[in-house]
Amino acid sequence: MIRLIVNGREESWDAAPGDTLLDVLRREGWVGVKKGCGAGDCGACTVLLNGRAVNACLVLAARAEGAEVVTIEGLSRDGTLHPVQEAFLETGAVQCGYCTPGMVLSAVALLAENARPTEDEIREAVAGNLCRCTGYVKQVEAIERAAARLRGER
Amino acid sequence: MTDRRDFAVVGKNERKVDGRGLVTGSPLFVADVDVSNALVVKMLWSPFAHARIVSIDARAAAAMPGVALVMTHANTPATRHTTAGQGFPEPSPYDARMFDTKVRYVGDRVAAVAAESEEIAERALSAIRVEYEELPAVLSIDEARRAGAPVLHDETDAQGIYDAARNVVADVDIDVGDVAKGFAASDVVVETTCETQYAQHTPIETHVVLASLDPEGRLVLRTSTQVPFHVRRIVAQTLGLPIARVRVIKPRIGGGFGVKQEVLLEDVAGWVALQTRRPTLFALTRAEEFVSSRTRHPMRVRVKVGAAKSGRLHAIEMEAISNTGAYGAHGLTVLANTGSKTLPLYNKAENAHFFGQAVYTNLPVGGAYRGYGATQGYFALETAMDELAERLGIDPICLRLQNAIRAGEGSPIFEKLGEGREGVAQTVKSCQLEECLKVGSEAIGWSTWRARRERTGPWVHGIGMSVMMQGSGIPQIDMGAATIKMNEDGSFNLLIGATDLGTGSDTILGQIAAEVLGVPLEKIIVLSSDTDVTPFDVGAYASSTTYVSGMAVQRAAEDVRGQILRVAAPMLGVAAESLALRDGQVEGADGAAVSLARVCERAMYQTDQFQIAATASCVPTESPPPFLANFARVAVDTETGVVRVLHYVAAVDCGTAIHPRLAEGQVEGA
Numbered sequence: 162m163i164r165l166i167v168n169g170r171e172e173s174w175d176a177a178p179g180d181t182l183l184d185v186l187r188r189e190g191w192v193g194v195k196k197g198c199g200a201g202d203c204g205a206c207t208v209l210l211n212g213r214a215v216n217a218c219l220v221l222a223a224r225a226e227g228a229e230v231v232t233i234e235g236l237s238r239d240g241t242l243h244p245v246q247e248a249f250l251e252t253g254a255v256q257c258g259y260c261t262p263g264m265v266l267s268a269v270a271l272l273a274e275n276a277r278p279t280e281d282e283i284r285e286a287v288a289g290n291l292c293r294c295t296g297y298v299k300q301v302e303a304i305e306r307a308a309a310r311l312r313g314e315r
Numbered sequence: 316m317t318d319r320r321d322f323a324v325v326g327k328n329e330r331k332v333d334g335r336g337l338v339t340g341s342p343l344f345v346a347d348v349d350v351s352n353a354l355v356v357k358m359l360w361s362p363f364a365h366a367r368i369v370s371i372d373a374r375a376a377a378a379m380p381g382v383a384l385v386m387t388h389a390n391t392p393a394t395r396h397t398t399a400g401q402g403f404p405e406p407s408p409y410d411a412r413m414f415d416t417k418v419r420y421v422g423d424r425v426a427a428v429a430a431e432s433e434e435i436a437e438r439a440l441s442a443i444r445v446e447y448e449e450l451p452a453v454l455s456i457d458e459a460r461r462a463g464a465p466v467l468h469d470e471t472d473a474q475g476i477y478d479a480a481r482n483v484v485a486d487v488d489i490d491v492g493d494v495a496k497g498f499a500a501s502d503v504v505v506e507t508t509c510e511t512q513y514a515q516h517t518p519i520e521t522h523v524v525l526a527s528l529d530p531e532g533r534l535v536l537r538t539s540t541q542v543p544f545h546v547r548r549i550v551a552q553t554l555g556l557p558i559a560r561v562r563v564i565k566p567r568i569g570g571g572f573g574v575k576q577e578v579l580l581e582d583v584a585g586w587v588a589l590q591t592r593r594p595t596l597f598a599l600t601r602a603e604e605f606v607s608s609r610t611r612h613p614m615r616v617r618v619k620v621g622a623a624k625s626g627r628l629h630a631i632e633m634e635a636i637s638n639t640g641a642y643g644a645h646g647l648t649v650l651a652n653t654g655s656k657t658l659p660l661y662n663k664a665e666n667a668h669f670f671g672q673a674v675y676t677n678l679p680v681g682g683a684y685r686g687y688g689a690t691q692g693y694f695a696l697e698t699a700m701d702e703l704a705e706r707l708g709i710d711p712i713c714l715r716l717q718n719a720i721r722a723g724e725g726s727p728i729f730e731k732l733g734e735g736r737e738g739v740a741q742t743v744k745s746c747q748l749e750e751c752l753k754v755g756s757e758a759i760g761w762s763t764w765r766a767r768r769e770r771t772g773p774w775v776h777g778i779g780m781s782v783m784m785q786g787s788g789i790p791q792i793d794m795g796a797a798t799i800k801m802n803e804d805g806s807f808n809l810l811i812g813a814t815d816l817g818t819g820s821d822t823i824l825g826q827i828a829a830e831v832l833g834v835p836l837e838k839i840i841v842l843s844s845d846t847d848v849t850p851f852d853v854g855a856y857a858s859s860t861t862y863v864s865g866m867a868v869q870r871a872a873e874d875v876r877g878q879i880l881r882v883a884a885p886m887l888g889v890a891a892e893s894l895a896l897r898d899g900q901v902e903g904a905d906g907a908a909v910s911l912a913r914v915c916e917r918a919m920y921q922t923d924q925f926q927i928a929a930t931a932s933c934v935p936t937e938s939p940p941p942f943l944a945n946f947a948r949v950a951v952d953t954e955t956g957v958v959r960v961l962h963y964v965a966a967v968d969c970g971t972a973i974h975p976r977l978a979e980g981q982v983e984g985a
Contacts, residue, residue: 192347193340195569197519198601205519233340246338250330253976256984257817258337259519259569265338293519293570294817296984299976 165225167191168235176222182208183217186232193233193262197291204290207263208232214270216289233262236269245269248307249300256294264290268304276312280305324829328976329836331822333567333815343567345523345539346598353525354383354429356584356597357436359443360607361418361425364452364677365465368416371426372444379442381435383591387426388414391586395472396553399644399682400545400576402792402853406735408475408484408643410468413553413582418447419467419641420677422606429587429595452677453482456615456636459674467641467675476643477672484639485647485735487654488670491727494619497630497666501621505703508618509695514611515604516684520569522608523598526584529562534585537564541575541814542854543844549578550585561585565844571816572985573683574609576856577644609682612649612673613638616695620664626709628664628718633657633692635671640680646673647735649681652688655738657696659726659940660784663718667728683856685985689785697781712752712761715782722746739790741937747968748782751944755780755966759946773954776961780946786938788859793935795864796850797871799828800928801879803919805899805911807832811843812852813864819977820860824868826973831872832879833896834911850930858941861973866933874929882918882927883909942968 164173167186176185183206186194197205199218206217209231236243245268248254255261264287271278271286278286283304284297292300309315336343373385391413399407414424426443430436451465458464459482468479477483498504524538534556540546543563551558568575584597599608619632635653639646654669684690704711720726722743730740756762761778769776798810809828815821825839832838843849852864876896883901884891886909893904900908918927948962965982972978 188351191340192342192344195344195520196346197521200601202601203519233338237339242335242338249338250334253328253331253980255331255334255337256819256977256980257519257568257570258333259344259817261337262340291519292984293517293572294984295980298983299980 163226166229180222181218182220182222182225185222191232204263205260207266214267244310245307248303252299252303254299254303260292272308324826325973332825332841345537350596353594353596355433355436356429359426359440361423363449364421365450366418366447369446369448376439376442379439381431382439384429384587388416394553398578400542406647410473411642456638456674459676482675484643484673486672487651489731490668492666494630494632494666494668498621501629502624503706504621506619507699510615511613511691513613516572516574518570521599521604522580524580524584525596526588527594533560535562536581538581539568541571541816543846544851546578546581547846550581553582563846568816572685576683577609610679611684612681614691618695618699620699620703626714626717628661630666631664632668637673638676639673640678642680644682649688651735653692655732656689657692659728661718662720662726693783734789734792748942751966751968755944755946755964759964773952774950776950778948783943784940786940787862788935788938789857790935790938793853793859793863795852795867796932797868798850798930799871799875801915803915806838809839809841810849812849813860814844814855816855823973827865827868828872834899863933863935867931870931871929878927879914883914
């Protein structure tokens with residue numbers, strides 16, 4: 162049994178000793194968390210663990226005891242998209258969308274720490290999120306656009 | 316590149332119709348539905364490159380608690396088929412079966428287990444005892460072609476292999492003019508050979524299928540595929556079911572790039588569901604995706620080009636030897652495309668010869684991969700053109716321009732070589748390659764960097780370019796169809812078999828419908844693809860969707876528009892011909908208007924009732940080529956061979972982009 166807060170709600174979940182955070186989140190219906198490799202290479206399973214972007218496939222579920230977890234489902238409130246989600250849609254940064262939840266959460270974690278990231282800092286922050294469709298051009302643009310919007314510039 | 320008309324929806328960067336669901340993590344993909352009750356399939360893969368299975372003892376595995384089914388060659392259908400999802404009859408050989416008595420590469424299927432959990436399935440796999448008789452393996456195209464080489468496909472029931480005894484899957488040989496004469500007349504002849512390597516598509520979502528039975532006992536496959544209708548046909552064939560007993564649903568797809576133009580899991584998951592009557596989930600791990608799915612065919616391509624001092628080409632000869640690995644999926648057609656997609660570009664050469672073979676090896680299996688053989692061909696052809704430019708002392712851009720096809724011109728290759736058989740004659744109607752070269756060379760600073768010689772320690776800087784053309788679907792083979800039906804709030808259902816695998820085709824096909832029907836995109840409810848609901852489409856491959864499926868959508872929308880106008884005419888008291896559809900209403904020349912909702916209410920509930928709806932198809936008679944000019948500035952470490960790309964410019968003539976941002980994404984990405 163683990164206790165944690167997922168997208169603002171307190172949960173008590175059964176977990177086997179070998180279960181990863183990815184396993185239990187998907188099992189409990191948070192399927193916006195994607196599995197791409199199960200080995201920490203692709204970042205499709207990125208979630209925010211106490212505000213930090215982590216690969217859920219590399220975190221044992223037991224390690225999340227008492228932690229606060231945010232998945233992509235917890236990002237938009239009352240149907241209003243987060244500025245990063247908006248920017249991803251506006252710029253064409255979403256193609257197949259399988260990497261999108263993880264990449265968006267990595268961007269959210271970056272922008273919480275750094276309101277004015279350079280292109281290099283953006284690329285560094287999402288370096289662990291592999292996208293096969295876009296070539297990353299529009300995702301960098303999206304994160305720049307979201308950063309500006311969060312600063313109230315546009 | 317330029318809009319010829321003032322469109323309302325087409326040509327605009329509309330929000331992707333599936334975008335909101337994708338950015339919020341909605342349960343859109345195959346494994347996002349409740350799979351808690353599903354059996355899990357794991358496969359035992361061959362540890363040998365080439366071996367005969369002498370015996371399999373699966374009794375211990377089958378007896379384990381939690382194991383529902385163990386599958387081997389002894390208890391599964393033996394139908395030979397191809398895994399390649401192509402038009403029917405497929406141009407790929409029938410050389411595969413669900414589980415064979417022989418394994419042909421490391422990673423080939425041996426047996427499979429369906430169990431209550433992945434852990435149980437893994438444990439059961441390790442309890443299967445297999446006795447192999449190892450055979451000598453063929454590990455290169457040269458070994459495969461050597462006299463007396465081990466034969467991969469010695470089974471008697473395979474069909475469509477060109478020469479199984481010599482490991483030759485396919486053989487292509489076409490001639491235009493006389494290359495010997497062309498070379499004899501040339502001032503300069505250059506010959507070069509390039510070998511291309513294995514590559515794997517690596518969609519971030521690996522292959523995955525959820526099989527289940529509906530209440531009537533029909534097999535339902537919810538699967539990550541580019542070709543739902545081919546999946547239905549091939550699974551029915553492999554499992555011995557009528558097509559009517561199979562339904563294939565394609566939800567959102569986490570990338571494909573060609574590797575999901577292949578039926579790799581659906582037969583096994585479907586068989587389990589039929590035998591156990593349980594939902595069954597089968598997904599490849601990332602490691603399995605690399606080894607046991609499909610790859611880009613490695614090739615050895617030799618190109619010989621001859622030209623006059625002026626740069627005018629006289630002859631091109633291309634020989635391609637393709638490694639299809641252990642099975643011949645797409646073997647013939649990828650090989651044929653290596654010539655057919657490349658040689659028409661330089662139609663000034665009156666003499667051309669393309670020949671080659673696709674051969675079996677005991678290595679991972681080739682398949683469809685973006686570019687589909689053209690990639691391998693252009694690498695060699697453009698390398699030869701660069702060498703020719705250097706020998707002639709002509710700027711590489713000028714050499715290309717001088718010899719490239721232009722609008723109003725054709726190439727005999729179009730007719731001689733098509734999808735593994737004769738092609739279709741065609742004239743290029745639109746070509747902005749010259750403009751691409753101009754825009755691209757300016758953007759990268761071609762003349763500046765070309766003149767500069769830069770070296771820092773071992774690092775040498777250089778600049779290069781290449782040109783390419785592709786096609787838009789396979790003429791007189793590919794088919795798309797669309798159904799549009801109207802609802803009484805003035806919205807429309809667009810049902811398409813075309814398969815959006817992340818490219819945005821649902822969005823652009825919706826835009827085409829919206830444009831014709833004079834409504835915003837939000838009024839089009841797009842559904843792709845469900846073989847029970849949507850009309851037939853060959854699927855997402857051969858760069859066909861925008862052109863072929865898009866034309867079907869346009870035709871269906873035009874039919875529906877005609878029906879709407881005929882209903883509206885008596886409502887407005889004028890002739891249908893004088894009416895137009897705009898902003899969600901039918902407008903007369905005098906400014907009188909009636910809303911689409913009112914029109915549909917009348918048709919559905921009030922007068923001469925009928926469903927406003929239409930289905931239309933498109934089988935193209937030509938394959939309009941997009942043109943590309945690519946430029947790269949690179950740094951090469953002359954000590955280690957490491958290449959760094961410093962600047963890359965791609966100038967693309969894709970025609971009128973339906974959705975410019977999505978079109979850019981296709982160029983910037985994969």
